Amino acid sequence: MDIQQRLDDWLASNPEAQKCVTKLYYVPEGEAPPADATHTLRLGSVQSAERHLTIALVVKPEFAVFLDALLAMIATQPR
Numbered sequence: 001m002d003i004q005q006r007l008d009d010w011l012a013s014n015p016e017a018q019k020c021v022t023k024l025y026y027v028p029e030g031e032a033p034p035a036d037a038t039h040t041l042r043l044g045s046v047q048s049a050e051r052h053l054t055i056a057l058v059v060k061p062e063f064a065v066f067l068d069a070l071l072a073m074i075a076t077q078p079r
Contacts, residue, residue, distance in 0.1 A: 007055065023058040038064050
């Protein structure tokens with residue numbers, strides 16, 4: 001399966017996602033996200049730690065502000 005092609009196809013066929021995200025990148029294990037990426041998303045299996053993938057996103061500035069604010073609130077909340 002070509003993961004990058006699947007991500008490209010998914011984004012191209014989802015106008016709602018395109019309002020926030022301009023590019024999705026599959027990031028193979030051990031590699032750095034592309035320089036233009038603004039955020040990363042790591043998806044993993046609860047049942048098997050070996051099953052995971054990282055996706056880098058290039059998001060529009062107005063959505064990046066929202067994501068960064070959300071991440072800041074999560075990072076600073078009491079445990």
